[in-house]
Amino acid sequence: MIPQETVFMRRAIELARNGMRNGTGGPFGAVVTRHGEIIGEGWNQVVSRNDPTAHGEITAIRDACAKLGTFSLDGCEIHTTGEPCPMCLGAIQWARIGRIHYGFRIEDAAEIGFDDRLFFRDFTLPRDARSIPSTESCRDEALALAREYAAMPGRIHY
16 A cells, blocks of 8 residues: 555646646645645646746645635645745745655755755845845834734734
8 A cells, every 4th residue: 555645745746747847837746635635736837827936835735725715724734846945834834734745855956956045044144144135114114003913803813
């Protein structure tokens, strides 16, 4: 009997291969699972959608959330052909996915032209040393907005 993790990863590979061969993007596919069932599928669609956020993991998370009607994927796992980039890792964390299964590593992706290592390094630097400059703007007004939100009765925590 084939382990479920293998079945799920093979589906992610199939999605990635189909998308890659159809010209939608790179070799990245993902499935979100819960209780042994696939609840979301996705593949890299950066090129076809002209959307730099349309990574395989992101499209699988969007699919799973739409099908479940929720923003929380607590209790779910993700199976992805490549180790998640920083954006996808952040999305996985925000979605509350409990486990990541990946095929090839960040270093392997770098060898074929998808080098995320600079992003990982950049995020460890202080703000003023990062490759993209950032400055504070309208802090008092933005803080007032944040405090207004915090004071709203019945707001949904996520």
